[in-house]
Amino acid sequence: MITARLLLSLMMPVLLDAAAPPRRPNVVMVIFDDLRPVIGAYGDTLASTPYLDNFARGSHIFTRVYSQQSLCAPSRNSLLTGRRPDTLHLYDFYSYWRTFTGNFTTLPQYFKEHGYYTYSCGKVFHPGLSSNNTDDYPLSWSAPAFRPRTEQFMNSPVCPDKEGILRKNLICPVELQTQPYKTLPDIESVAEALRFVGSRSRHSQEPFFLAMGFHKPHINFRFPRQFLSRFNLSQFYNYTEDSLKPPDMPAVAWNPYTDVRARDDFKHSNISFPYGPISPLQAAQIRQSYYASVSYVDDLFGKLIGGLDLDETVVVALGDHGWSLGEHAEWAKYSNFEVALRVPLIIRSPQFPVAQTKYYHGITELLDVFPTLVDLAGLPKLDKCQSSQELTCGEGKSLYHQLMGLGRADEHVALSQYPRPGMLPTKHPNSDKPKLRNIKIMGYSLRTDIYRYTMWVRFHAQNFSRDWHDVYGEELYDHRLDSGEELNLMPLPQFDDVRQRLRRRLMEMVGS
Ligand SMILES: *[C@@H]1O[C@H](CO)[C@@H](O)[C@H](O)[C@H]1NC(C)=O
Ligand SMILES: *[C@@H]1O[C@H](CO)[C@@H](O)[C@H](O)[C@H]1NC(C)=O
Ligand SMILES: *[C@@H]1O[C@H](CO)[C@@H](O)[C@H](O)[C@H]1NC(C)=O
Ligand SMILES: *[C@@H]1O[C@H](CO)[C@@H](O)[C@H](O)[C@H]1NC(C)=O
Ligand SMILES: *[C@@H]1O[C@H](CO)[C@@H](O)[C@H](O)[C@H]1NC(C)=O
Numbered sequence: 221m222i223t224a225r226l227l228l229s230l231m232m233p234v235l236l237d238a239a240a241p242p243r244r245p246n247v248v249m250v251i252f253d254d255l256r257p258v259i260g261a262y263g264d265t266l267a268s269t270p271y272l273d274n275f276a277r278g279s280h281i282f283t284r285v286y287s288q289q290s291l292c293a294p295s296r297n298s299l300l301t302g303r304r305p306d307t308l309h310l311y312d313f314y315s316y317w318r319t320f321t322g323n324f325t326t327l328p329q330y331f332k333e334h335g336y337y338t339y340s341c342g343k344v345f346h347p348g349l350s351s352n353n354t355d356d357y358p359l360s361w362s363a364p365a366f367r368p369r370t371e372q373f374m375n376s377p378v379c380p381d382k383e384g385i386l387r388k389n390l391i392c393p394v395e396l397q398t399q400p401y402k403t404l405p406d407i408e409s410v411a412e413a414l415r416f417v418g419s420r421s422r423h424s425q426e427p428f429f430l431a432m433g434f435h436k437p438h439i440n441f442r443f444p445r446q447f448l449s450r451f452n453l454s455q456f457y458n459y460t461e462d463s464l465k466p467p468d469m470p471a472v473a474w475n476p477y478t479d480v481r482a483r484d485d486f487k488h489s490n491i492s493f494p495y496g497p498i499s500p501l502q503a504a505q506i507r508q509s510y511y512a513s514v515s516y517v518d519d520l521f522g523k524l525i526g527g528l529d530l531d532e533t534v535v536v537a538l539g540d541h542g543w544s545l546g547e548h549a550e551w552a553k554y555s556n557f558e559v560a561l562r563v564p565l566i567i568r569s570p571q572f573p574v575a576q577t578k579y580y581h582g583i584t585e586l587l588d589v590f591p592t593l594v595d596l597a598g599l600p601k602l603d604k605c606q607s608s609q610e611l612t613c614g615e616g617k618s619l620y621h622q623l624m625g626l627g628r629a630d631e632h633v634a635l636s637q638y639p640r641p642g643m644l645p646t647k648h649p650n651s652d653k654p655k656l657r658n659i660k661i662m663g664y665s666l667r668t669d670i671y672r673y674t675m676w677v678r679f680h681a682q683n684f685s686r687d688w689h690d691v692y693g694e695e696l697y698d699h700r701l702d703s704g705e706e707l708n709l710m711p712l713p714q715f716d717d718v719r720q721r722l723r724r725r726l727m728e729m730v731g732s
């Protein structure tokens with residue numbers, strides 16, 4: 221009897237194995253706020269990102285990935301629903317797609333509906349109206365989203381100046397002891413993420429999807445002071461080749477970085493509106509603090525990765541959009557330039573182990589993340605959207621074939637967009653981030669292998685339509701000669717053919 225039972229129990233796992241589908245991997249999606257590829261593994265020699273670099277060694281790096289709009293809420297809702305801002309009708313912070321546009325299925329919701337336990341830590345959805353003030357719980361998440369309690373101090377006076385008076389500064393290295401609750405939002409979020417991962421190991425039947433959203437390097441640059449000492453200020457003076465506003469840049473393309481100007485440590489410096497410039501010292505300080513903020517979240521990223529079992533976890537790390545560090549004499553995001561749109565995308569999967577970083581240089585969009593993660597988890601493929609009425613589909617393309625080493629069949633391009641309230645930079649309405657009702661112009665930007673082509677046209681916010689004949693600015697940059705996008709080739713007749721070809725392609729992609 222005993223022998224038979226023993227025999228049976230020995231056989232059970234084998235029998236179960238044959239019957240049950242393979243266990244799905246856990247998925248961890250890490251979103252960094254306003255992170256351009258200031259990462260050693262991306263070739264940035266000034267960056268200090270040992271944990272991301274180490275992680276990248278066993279990962280796949282996509283080098284030319286573009287956000288759909290260089291603003292948090294539209295970019296994140298686009299990433300998380302797999303739809304373009306034009307489909308969601310969201311270009312600001314103030315509408316919730318489910319009630320305003322369509323009850324579209326999100327990336328975490330798709331995982332939840334396919335047997336995953338889904339959880340959101342930190343800034344994943346943009347908080348507020350654009351995610352129904354609930355981070356889209358309960359449809360996207362299995363439990364209410366975790367928001368760090370110190371998040372509320374983002375715009376409070378918490379930066380001690382030389383006299384110890386608390387200010388609302390842009391540049392804000394701190395001692396944790398001086399901070400509310402003696403901590404910072406990202407430290408709280410990572411602790412919670414690690415607690416969650418630990419607790420899930422007791423529920424091994426059900427895989428999890430964890431989204432971990434860091435608040436940094438988004439302004440203000442508030443981080444533990446020690447990260448500043450990794451960098452010499454002198455390295456950041458001559459950071460960009462171009463520190464002037466390009467002469468042929470149309471005024472509508474300009475973003476006057478109103479959020480930087482509004483901070484206590486900048487508002488008395490008399491930065492000329494709208495074109496500046498910022499003083500060389502302040503420019504170097506902003507760059508240094510951005511790099512230090514990245515080092516700070518890199519350190520926390522290391523703590524998070526240390527708590528994961530990478531043999532059964534798919535990890536994707538990305539930025540929601542970029543940030544201009546003085547290129548074209550501009551700061552912040554809020555534009556259609558390469559620096560504001562290009563983001564890191566690092567994918568690690570137990571299914572595709574690599575001994576050394578594998579790089580991919582094809583053009584990719586953040587829209588591609590949703591179908592890619594679905595494929596990496598082995599879930600039913602996400603349909604490609606055929607119409608804006610479809611509730612469960614995506615507008616991106618899965619990168620799974622590339623990860624398998626099969627390459628891509630066709631040439632890919634990235635389409636991004638940015639709204640403006642008028643032709644000229646203004647404070648009221650704020651032309652950096654106009655509200656829907658004030659939007660009069662939409663800039664559509666196409667990134668091909670070689671060119672960036674941008675066209676600013678009349679946009680009707682009442683019915684979300686555009687008039688291609690009413691043009692407020694056009695830009696063409698050739699990345700073979702001009703990776704900084706300093707020289708607008710529009711005035712040169714020898715580029716007329718290229719311009720017309722790209723213009724047709726852009727209009728075709730956007731539609732009427
Ligand atoms: C939206 O979709 C979800 C799940 O697909 C469903 O439970 C919910 O009832 C829908 N809401 C509306 C208003 O249709
Ligand atoms: C949005 O939030 C409200 C409460 O403020 C809630 O009644 C409603 O069900 C939420 N909608 C969805 C789709 O979760
Ligand atoms: C900063 O400068 C000092 C003195 O010039 C040098 O010793 C140090 O190595 C530099 N640090 C970095 C990170 O370059
Ligand atoms: C930056 O470049 C200018 C002009 O080439 C030079 O005069 C200056 O010394 C440089 N500054 C630093 C800190 O390297
Ligand atoms: C800014 O302008 C005001 C008024 O013109 C002047 O009093 C102040 O000294 C200026 N500040 C700086 C930093 O230039």
Ligand SMILES: *[C@@H]1O[C@H](CO)[C@@H](O)[C@H](O)[C@H]1NC(C)=O
Pocket residue numbers: 680682683685
């Ligand atoms: C959208 O509204 C504008 C302004 O009211 C109007 O001129 C235009 O014809 C409308 N377009 C469509 C497609 O309805």
